[in-house]
Amino acid sequence: MASWRDNIRQVEPYVPGEQPKNTNVIKLNTNENPYGPSPRVKAVQDNEDLLRLYPDPTAGALVDALAEYHGVDASQVFVGVGSDDVLAMSFLTFFNSDKPILFPDITYSFYDVWAELFRIPYKQMPLDENFRLKIDDYKGENGGIVFPNPNAPTGIYESLDHVEEIIKNNPDVIVIVDEAYIDFGGETALPLIDKYDNLVVVRTFSKSRSMAGLRIGYAISNPELIKALNDVKYSYNSYTMNRPSLVLGVESIHDDAYFREKVGQIIATRERFVKEIAELGFTCLPSSANFVFATHESIPAKEIFAAAKENNIYVRYFDKPRIDNYLRISIGTDAEMDVFVSFLSKYVKEYK
Amino acid sequence: MASWRDNIRQVEPYVPGEQPKNTNVIKLNTNENPYGPSPRVKAVQDNEDLLRLYPDPTAGALVDALAEYHGVDASQVFVGVGSDDVLAMSFLTFFNSDKPILFPDITYSFYDVWAELFRIPYKQMPLDENFRLKIDDYKGENGGIVFPNPNAPTGIYESLDHVEEIIKNNPDVIVIVDEAYIDFGGETALPLIDKYDNLVVVRTFSKSRSMAGLRIGYAISNPELIKALNDVKYSYNSYTMNRPSLVLGVESIHDDAYFREKVGQIIATRERFVKEIAELGFTCLPSSANFVFATHESIPAKEIFAAAKENNIYVRYFDKPRIDNYLRISIGTDAEMDVFVSFLSKYVKEYK
Known part of the structure; x- marks a missing residue:
């Protein structure tokens, strides 16, 4: 066994949120922004x-x-x-x-x-x-x-x-x-x-x-x-x-105008989403971010995570002490959140 | 004096070759390629x-x-x-x-x-x-x-x-x-x-x-x-x-075809350039790169470096032991090297 192995830095790397290859998913797992960047970003290209x-x-x-x-x-x-x-x-x-x-x-x-x-x-x-x-x-x-x-x-x-x-x-x-x-x-x-x-x-x-x-x-x-x-x-x-x-x-x-507009939209969607899932038995910690951290009164987070994924809705679950009954849900477009709320509504109703 | 200063990493950073703001220069100082990348690179843009x-x-x-x-x-x-x-x-x-x-x-x-x-x-x-x-x-x-x-x-x-x-x-x-x-x-x-x-x-x-x-x-x-x-x-x-x-x-x-063509052009330009400046009293180390390392039989490298820069031609000079009488010259287009050779020819002739 070559001794160079002794001098390799041993680390436990960070595991980023899953990046599904399948594009036909609602992706609420890595806190990305559901809206594209400013149209100015699209219009300008560097001189190649x-x-x-x-x-x-x-x-x-x-x-x-x-x-x-x-x-x-x-x-x-x-x-x-x-x-x-x-x-x-x-x-x-x-x-x-x-x-x-x-x-x-x-x-x-x-x-x-x-x-x-x-x-x-x-x-x-x-x-x-x-x-x-x-x-x-x-x-x-x-x-x-x-x-x-x-x-x-x-x-x-x-x-x-x-x-x-x-x-x-x-x-x-x-x-x-x-x-x-x-x-x-x-x-x-x-x-x-x-x-x-x-x-x-x-x-x-x-x-x-x-x-x-x-x-x-x-x-x-x-x-x-x-x-x-x-x-x-x-x-x-x-x-x-x-x-x-x-x-x-x-x-x-x-x-800046575009930036403020889209941030405002995400905040509005977040507040609406928090209210809607409250009616389904979820509690969210008070969020000032583009995601919410949510827990359900009776259904384990891990199960919801898996069920959502099966339905092509990706959220983030951390299997760690103190937070293993929470889901981190990025705020998507209104339409995406509507699909997710419909799913949750049906899932919670049928859960036994 | 706040003691956080004691725990800041002290380093002597690498100094990259100068990147002149002036675009009206012949830039032979950082071993860039004088040709653009493959046209395929220009044509394709990601979905913004x-x-x-x-x-x-x-x-x-x-x-x-x-x-x-x-x-x-x-x-x-x-x-x-x-x-x-x-x-x-x-x-x-x-x-x-x-x-x-x-x-x-x-x-x-x-x-x-x-x-x-x-x-x-x-x-x-x-x-x-x-x-x-x-x-x-x-x-x-x-x-x-x-x-x-x-x-x-x-x-x-x-x-x-x-x-x-x-x-x-x-x-x-x-x-x-x-x-x-x-x-x-x-x-x-x-x-x-x-x-x-x-x-x-x-x-x-x-x-x-x-x-x-x-x-x-x-x-x-x-x-x-x-x-x-x-x-x-x-x-x-x-x-x-x-x-x-x-x-x-x-x-x-x-x-790959474009890549090979441009690499071939640079090698051809390099070989021609080495011969031409040899006639002006320069010796180049045998180069297998997209630059040559050149020294003159009588004129100090540092002076040539400064004179070239005054004429908007940037090459690289290292003020270090053993190599302080050399210039590192990136290979540009044939036209750029022609301008440089003309300059050197005149400069060497008039140097006293």
Whole structure:
């Protein structure tokens, strides 16, 4: 047995939501946006001849568009290949302490995967019985903090006061607030960037901007932390963002009206859906995201998950402690949700 | 001073070749291809509506196309965001020994950057006086080996016998052969994959396939090592390849005639260019790449570099020991090289 095996990094990879090959399904399992991106994104194509040239390593056009959109300086914006790339590089850049980093026990399931990958010690802090952060848990010694707000897969939003309390109580470590779903509800922590030098806010184009297929994410922070991120990025891959991402990302930012309209539609559909399934015996945690986390009063989530799948409706089920009786249901179009509600209505009635 | 600064990863990033904003230049500084990609790449666009969905995390279509093209199984192919991404992940995956990894002192300048980033011990082995690998240097104890063939920035190709000798003598570590430039000359190490279980061959679409702007690279090896790479990839970012890359990458692979034609043109232009500048007092190392490494008998490279730039001709100069009197000149179109030769001819004549 060749001894090179001893020096291969052993990891337990993250398992993404299933991507069915069959296109004849209602796909509510990976929190994608049911609407296409802005028509401007469809209309603009890069000059194909330029494909032969390296993209701008600074991703300047996209960084500038984001800086202007959020009212910050370009030196405060970092972009990457989806927020996963931005978060992974943030872990690698900011979490180099011997003390454990902290994040909730029920949260984005990539955090512990990155910690394992980069050999970062970590501690998972239990959410309370209502799936809320226990703020005091984040006041002890630690090597850094990361949490999504709204949280995933619960969809629960923590008030900005709570977020600020965590940031303020941890001046010696970096606090990452992962705002993948913030556009669907809640107040952003972005204004706190000026007040605290230890805050990094991470965003994505995959949910509210309907561009999961392009892989665009970004971080906003102070220039010093953004420079540290860029140094690591340039030490890993000078050109992470390809030309189509750069060109189409800018177009999305420039069509704010479309963006707001579609986000509004999804929120409206979500609220209607929550009410309709309540009548079928489901309870949803209060959601500020483009998905709901739902449990039924008598039918096990696992069974509903399997039955829905048989009917070509994909939702997400996590076979994990505390949440194994919940389904994470992405909000699709009204028509898609109607089909799902009809299915559930029939299923619940006939269940024995 | 906040103590979070103590836990930020300190790195000296790789400096990519300059990307001039001015488009009115002859750009021979980053080894791009002067010809556009296959017309098939231009003609095909993905269904824009699909941009809202996550790409296939397995990059299946592209992996399958590459497997078929190279006559290997799909389980032997790994794709990434340029060969930089593939190499960085390979370092992270395979180089976890306490012993130093080995690579040449004059080589792709990202190797030591990745080693620093991931805290991998390394030793740079001096090339001989003709800029050739000293094979015996790679026979001692080590934690892994990586080298480009042809080498960069020299363009020198090492025979497959030499490559095999290195692989054979290091059964206990992973040997990565970085074949970014192999299509422009020399024999690939791919057939050795079946013979040695410690070999990883890395390729890119950025040079011979004219697709630097899309960021596509890949590795071919045995299924066990490819699985280890994929495990790390899935632990870092499930979806590294965006939809345009996947769709357009496949089209490039499927147009082999165009690919061969353009590679042939570049080789012909290179040979002509080498002869023409020889008459002006330049010597080029024997190049098997899409660039030449050239030195002048009397004029310092640094001065030629600056003068060319003033005339809107960008080439690459490395202010490093042993190679600070060389220019790395990418091969452009015949017309571009003619302009450059005219400039050099005039410059050499008037130099005093």
